[in-house]
Amino acid sequence: MIAQLVLSTLLAAILLYAWTEYRRSPAVALLTVFVASAGIYFVWMPEHSTWLAELVGIGRGVDLILYIWVCISLIVLLNLHLKLRTQMELITTLARKIAIAEAQPPKT
Amino acid sequence: MDLVLREKVYVVIPAYNEGTVIFRVVGDVKRAGYSVVVIDDGSSDATAEQARAAGATVIKHPFNLGQGAALQTGIDYALTQAADCIVTFDADGQHRVSDISHLTDALVRERVDFALGSRFLGQAPDMPALRRLVLHAATAFTRLTTGLQLTDTHNGLRAMTRRGAAAIKLRQNRMAHASECLAQIAASRLRYVEQPVTIEYSAYSLAKGQHVRDAVHILLDLFARKLHR
Numbered sequence: 469m470i471a472q473l474v475l476s477t478l479l480a481a482i483l484l485y486a487w488t489e490y491r492r493s494p495a496v497a498l499l500t501v502f503v504a505s506a507g508i509y510f511v512w513m514p515e516h517s518t519w520l521a522e523l524v525g526i527g528r529g530v531d532l533i534l535y536i537w538v539c540i541s542l543i544v545l546l547n548l549h550l551k552l553r554t555q556m557e558l559i560t561t562l563a564r565k566i567a568i569a570e571a572q573p574p575k576t
Numbered sequence: 577m578d579l580v581l582r583e584k585v586y587v588v589i590p591a592y593n594e595g596t597v598i599f600r601v602v603g604d605v606k607r608a609g610y611s612v613v614v615i616d617d618g619s620s621d622a623t624a625e626q627a628r629a630a631g632a633t634v635i636k637h638p639f640n641l642g643q644g645a646a647l648q649t650g651i652d653y654a655l656t657q658a659a660d661c662i663v664t665f666d667a668d669g670q671h672r673v674s675d676i677s678h679l680t681d682a683l684v685r686e687r688v689d690f691a692l693g694s695r696f697l698g699q700a701p702d703m704p705a706l707r708r709l710v711l712h713a714a715t716a717f718t719r720l721t722t723g724l725q726l727t728d729t730h731n732g733l734r735a736m737t738r739r740g741a742a743a744i745k746l747r748q749n750r751m752a753h754a755s756e757c758l759a760q761i762a763a764s765r766l767r768y769v770e771q772p773v774t775i776e777y778s779a780y781s782l783a784k785g786q787h788v789r790d791a792v793h794i795l796l797d798l799f800a801r802k803l804h805r
Contacts, residue, residue: 487716493804495680495801495803560641560749563638564652567615570635571653573628574633575629575631
């Protein structure tokens with residue numbers, strides 16, 4: 469019961485995070501919501517994860533969770549990549565302003 | 577007689593380590609009477625000095641940002657000046673200066689906001705077969721994604737009016753800017769026309785130009801752009 473409460477709290481925090489990210493990247497946010505919701509479900513219904521694991525041919529529920537964890541890591545990586553791109557756009561805007569302000573006239 | 581006053585035409589030339597050719601390219605454009613802006617995209621050679629000596633206004637990026645970023649910087653700068661038309665032009669000497677007035681005249685004559693150069697309507701002698709193949713594939717892809725009916729979607733020689741230029745906000749810093757630019761032209765609903773131009777391939781421009789693997793990068797960049805705002 470303690471483990472379930474702790475995990476649920478963590479996953480709920482991830483849901484909250486996904487909600488705050490929605491404006492910036494709806495695709496990543498929706499994916500995160502889906503995965504975190506599934507996580508909460510399986511925390512409380514572990515036997516269902518075994519059932520689902522067998523259904524997709526993985527064998528054990530624990531393995532299924534492990535694979536899902538790998539997926540979450542990949543989503544996080546993707547999100548970081550997108551954040552870096554956003555940062556790059558800000559840096560570009562800044563560099564452009566400076567460059568234009570310091571335009572050098574032709575040497576005559 | 578040109579339909580646009582040449583000094584009101586700002587030719588934007590993005591350049592990265594083009595020190596060996598930029599003097600000649602800028603000189604040719606300048607002698608034809610155009611205003612020239614070179615965006616030195618963080619070069620480590622004498623590109624900026626050479627361009628200034630040849631008569632260009634030079635804007636220096638503090639570090640390398642990519643051709644797309646350099647083009648947008650040039651467009652932004654030209655819009656702050658008294659530019660009637662803005663022309664984008666490659667630094668490696670593959671474009672012909674005489675094509676510039678064909679494009680700017682087309683803007684006035686056809687009453688459009690964009691005149692886009694096409695080597696497939698014009699000429700491109702000495703184009704390697706592989707490059708032709710990749711360009712045709714890129715054109716098919718861009719026609720599909722933007723709905724624009726063009727024959728050459730990756731041509732660096734284009735002319736636009738002030739109104740057209742104001743509709744362009746390139747966010748793809750690297751090579752995917754050509755597709756992005758066309759997508760923004762399509763989204764702006766402004767009128768465009770294609771004009772034949774000549775591309776002169778040289779050993780230098782081929783070595784500086786894009787490789788086939790860049791196409792993969794471009795597709796990834798375009799995909800990533802769809803995922804965030």
